[in-house]
Amino acid sequence: MGGGIDRVRAQYEVYPYPSRNPDDEARRLVVGSPSHLAEIEHYCFAGRLPRPFRALVAGGGTGDGLVMLAQHLHTRGIEAEVTYLDLSAAARSVAEARIARRGLRNVRFVTGSLLEVARLAPGPFHYVDCCGVLHHLPDPDAGLLALVSVLAPDGALGLMLYGELGRTGVYPMQRALRLLAADLPPAEQVRLARRLLGGLPESNWLRRNPFLGDRQSESDADLYDLLLHSQDRAYRVPQILAMLETAGLSLAAFIEPAKYEPATWLGDTVILERCARLPEADRWALAEDVAGAMKAHVFYAVRRARAGQSMARADAPDAIPVLREIQPAALARTLARGGHLKVALDGRELKLPIPEGIAEIVAAIDGRRTLAEIRRLTGYAEADFAARHARLRALLAPLNLLLCRY
Ligand SMILES: C[S@@+](CC[C@H](N)C(=O)[O-])C[C@H]1O[C@@H](n2cnc3c(N)ncnc32)[C@H](O)[C@@H]1O
Structure with missing residues (x-):
């Protein structure tokens, strides 16, 4: 090896x-x-x-x-x-x-x-x-x-x-620490890295990078992984x-x-x-x-x-929609209020317009019911249900919040 x-x-x-x-x-x-x-x-x-x-x-x-x-x-x-x-x-x-x-x-x-x-x-x-x-x-x-x-x-x-x-600023600091600390044992390296972080000029790209969180409060393992790794690209x-x-x-x-x-x-x-x-x-x-x-x-x-065959088809009657890590009732309440859905993606807050008439479908998603069962429960006619479900998917699927299985 x-x-x-x-x-x-x-x-x-x-x-x-x-x-x-x-x-x-x-x-x-x-x-x-x-x-x-x-x-x-x-x-x-x-x-x-x-x-x-x-x-x-x-x-x-x-x-x-x-x-x-x-x-x-x-x-x-x-x-x-x-x-x-x-x-x-x-x-x-x-x-x-x-x-x-x-x-x-x-x-x-x-x-x-x-x-x-x-x-x-x-x-x-x-x-x-x-x-x-x-x-x-x-x-x-x-x-x-x-x-x-x-x-x-x-x-x-x-x-x-x-x-x-998103890692802008990491690699210059890795290079600096290789010059400064490569000969030290790991715990000393971390101490030195914290000293370096504490005194960086405002122009430093790591300091200016808002996407990497607060480096000083990282655990030693996190800090080592970020700034002292011997091998990363x-x-x-x-x-x-x-x-x-x-x-x-x-x-x-x-x-x-x-x-x-x-x-x-x-x-x-x-x-x-x-x-x-x-x-x-x-x-x-x-x-x-x-x-x-x-x-x-x-x-x-x-x-x-x-290629192109692995994604589940989300609109078949026997598809079981699944909300990823969200409580259906809470999401249904938010959607029923209308307005915008706020979501954070990589440091950006998105405000997505909430389409009409999708809250009832969300409320019926329990990870076990099929689309056909949800349609019966909500009482919508077939074409109407399909249109509402398509609007729901267009909102939530790109956010990885609405998935499905069979
Ligand atoms: C940054 S950690 C990620 C751990 C875990 N996958 C996670 O996401 O929480 C990298 C892990 O990969 C392991 N690793 C690095 N190179 C490896 C290799 N060639 N074979 C097996 N494991 C390796 C390390 O020991 C370490 O535990």
Whole structure:
């Protein structure tokens, strides 16, 4: 194994990431993207999860994605095995303790490099999560190919890679700290980084970057990950698409889809008309370039042969609409009031006009009822219901708030 990977392993042995206390599992579940089960079903498997479901969480760290996915599968009673793989034994022990605290039995743990996944955990897997890991490899493309080698033919991946523009200012500080602190032990490096942050001039790009939060209040693990990493790079949309292409993959969706549409960031009608004529990959790239705020790209990918087939059809009568992490009653009340729906996307507050007549549908969504059942419950005639449901989807689906399964 190369020296680069050894340095990365050493970092995560000292600072397992993210910093988590297993006792907290008693009071909350950390949820996010990728690998929310509702997203996997919707974006990767056309609403129908293969069973028994086999997933790999590669570079699982202290277990955020692992715990969420294993808990979601258990709660839904889906027969499944989730394999955790990470270089760091320290990260694994935190993840193991979190899984044990929840009494989950659908996880197995493996320690080692994802570059050796074919030997360590040959799969095949229906789904591979790799969140915030490939950009720490000396050769991220080789890492992705290793993951694809254990992917089932109808499999999918959920990935997160750093975003170049939203991380403006990070790399100059990494360079400065390499010059200043490379010879120090990790805890001293963190102390020195805090001193440096405390005295930066106003012109410094990290200080001027509002998208990265308050660096001084970060945990040591977070600060180390941000500013002292021995190996990290960031991506823009075209590079991500090229990386997928090389691996024989195709993009299923960026999360949230709305962030990758220029209309989310721009209002000028002449410009938006021109945007609308661009191929979608160019629209996504343009959205990133004008937003300037994306510090990470979360996305799902499938094998090229399944391009365009993995997304669930949301309008069939037997589709089961699912609200992602929102209480239907609360959302229905907001929608019934009319006006605007306020949502924050990468530092921008959007005020989206609420269409008429959609609140009753939302109130009837419970994650079990089909569209046909919801229509009967609301009493709308077929065409009227279809129009209302289309308006609801147009509002919520681009925000990743309304998904569906079968
Ligand atoms: C930034 S953390 C992300 C953890 C987790 N995926 C999350 O999103 O919370 C990166 C993790 O990847 C692991 N890692 C880095 N390179 C790896 C490799 N080649 N094989 C397996 N794990 C690796 C590290 O040990 C660390 O736990």
